[in-house]
Amino acid sequence: MSPPSEAAAAERRQQLGLLRSSAASFAGKESPPSRARALRGKAPGFDLRFWSALAAQGWTGLLAPESAGGYGQGMAEMAEVAGALAAHAAPEPLVPIVVFAGRLLEACGDSEVARGLLAELAEGRGLPAVAWQEDATGEASFDARGGLAEPTAVCASGPGRLRLSGRKQHVRPGAAATGYIVTASSSEGLALVWLPAAVQGLERHPVALADGGYAARLDLHQADVPADHLLARGAAAQHALARAYDEALVLAAVELAAIARRMVTMTLDYLRTRKQFGKPIGSFQSLQHRAVDMHIQQELGAAVVAEALAALDAGVDGVPRALLAARAKARCSDAALAIAREAVQMHGAIGFTDEHDLGLYLQRALVLSAWLGNAAVQRRRYAALARGQRAVEGACA
Numbered sequence: 001m002s003p004p005s006e007a008a009a010a011e012r013r014q015q016l017g018l019l020r021s022s023a024a025s026f027a028g029k030e031s032p033p034s035r036a037r038a039l040r041g042k043a044p045g046f047d048l049r050f051w052s053a054l055a056a057q058g059w060t061g062l063l064a065p066e067s068a069g070g071y072g073q074g075m076a077e078m079a080e081v082a083g084a085l086a087a088h089a090a091p092e093p094l095v096p097i098v099v100f101a102g103r104l105l106e107a108c109g110d111s112e113v114a115r116g117l118l119a120e121l122a123e124g125r126g127l128p129a130v131a132w133q134e135d136a137t138g139e140a141s142f143d144a145r146g147g148l149a150e151p152t153a154v155c156a157s158g159p160g161r162l163r164l165s166g167r168k169q170h171v172r173p174g175a176a177a178t179g180y181i182v183t184a185s186s187s188e189g190l191a192l193v194w195l196p197a198a199v200q201g202l203e204r205h206p207v208a209l210a211d212g213g214y215a216a217r218l219d220l221h222q223a224d225v226p227a228d229h230l231l232a233r234g235a236a237a238q239h240a241l242a243r244a245y246d247e248a249l250v251l252a253a254v255e256l257a258a259i260a261r262r263m264v265t266m267t268l269d270y271l272r273t274r275k276q277f278g279k280p281i282g283s284f285q286s287l288q289h290r291a292v293d294m295h296i297q298q299e300l301g302a303a304v305v306a307e308a309l310a311a312l313d314a315g316v317d318g319v320p321r322a323l324l325a326a327r328a329k330a331r332c333s334d335a336a337l338a339i340a341r342e343a344v345q346m347h348g349a350i351g352f353t354d355e356h357d358l359g360l361y362l363q364r365a366l367v368l369s370a371w372l373g374n375a376a377v378q379r380r381r382y383a384a385l386a387r388g389q390r391a392v393e394g395a396c397a
Contacts, residue, residue, distance in 0.1 A: 055124020
């Protein structure tokens with residue numbers, strides 16, 4: 001893909017700036033932290049009416065192609081919206097639905113069922129979730145080469161029907177989903193199967209998260225669906241899942257970077273206003289050094305995210321894409337958690353109270369850093385991918 005002209009690049013920067021301003025204004029007005037606080041611990045953990053408002057803004061269809069009723073925008077545009085909502089602690093599962101499930105459905109475009117589901121998602125009527133992880137920690141989610149591991153859930157075919165058996169963990173948005181894109185092993189390799197939420201043989205168990213939201217554990221007991229609910233299989237399914245997973249990783253990193261930036265801002269504001277010995281505590285050199293460390297972590301995460309977003313929109317694929325995604329998620333997970341620890345300590349006693357909004361961002365960072373594989377898992381995956389890439393390059397030399 002040839003690089004855009006200077007005029008085209010300037011126009012896109014202007015469009016991104018307008019979208020950023022619009023998203024920030026909407027989130028600031030419609031989703032103050034008090035809204036997130038009020039939704040904690042109340043199933044499904046977010047507001048379906050607010051989701052409809054996001055759809056009215058066009059944001060649920062931002063990535064979907066025009067043929068599905070969407071706008072066909074890039075990851076940079078999606079990042080502006082996701083970052084603005086994350087900065088205000090909005091609990092709506094935008095990335096799990098619009099990015100992970102949406103991009104997976106788009107890649108299964110040969111399936112009529114997938115095309116219909118994507119159109120429903122773009123309109124805001126559908127809430128699909130991807131059910132792919134099977135172990136509690138994520139350690140078994142990848143093979144020795146860093147690719148996504150073969151699922152233990154099984155898809156068996158019969159006359160015009162499919163039957164699914166197995167268990168899936170950490171499914172978001174959990175019980176609020178209208179259905180699930182389930183990964184399973186079949187006689188023809190990896191299978192992606194659409195499983196409506198009300199299908200017989202599906203048991204959904206809500207799992208409370210640290211931030212007051214909910215995921216779900218799915219138990220599949222010969223869950224039976226029509227054969228046309230097979231969205232993709234074999235190499236096509238593997239490629240679709242790998243791409244959607246990597247893109248979701250990068251957008252999760254975007255959310256973590258936005259949360260980190262918000263915690264840094266809150267901490268700097270507190271250092272300017274809290275006084276001891278007649279002066280702001282931000283004038284104390286030791287706290288200034290720690291604030292600089294927080295800023296460095298924030299900037300490192302932002303730089304890695306910007307690189308990954310640019311590469312995704314330029315069409316990076318395969319192992320290079322997976323390396324960028326793993327790197328972004330690992331870096332932003334570590335940065336957000338390090339900033340959260342410093343922010344709580346520098347706020348003093350008030351930072352430990354549930355009443356302070358800092359806790360909302362800390363808890364959201366804990367959940368997001370673990371989702372799709374935490375920093376340690378992503379570093380191990382990065383190392384495995386890099387070793388495999390070097391071996392291939394050595395064999396071709």
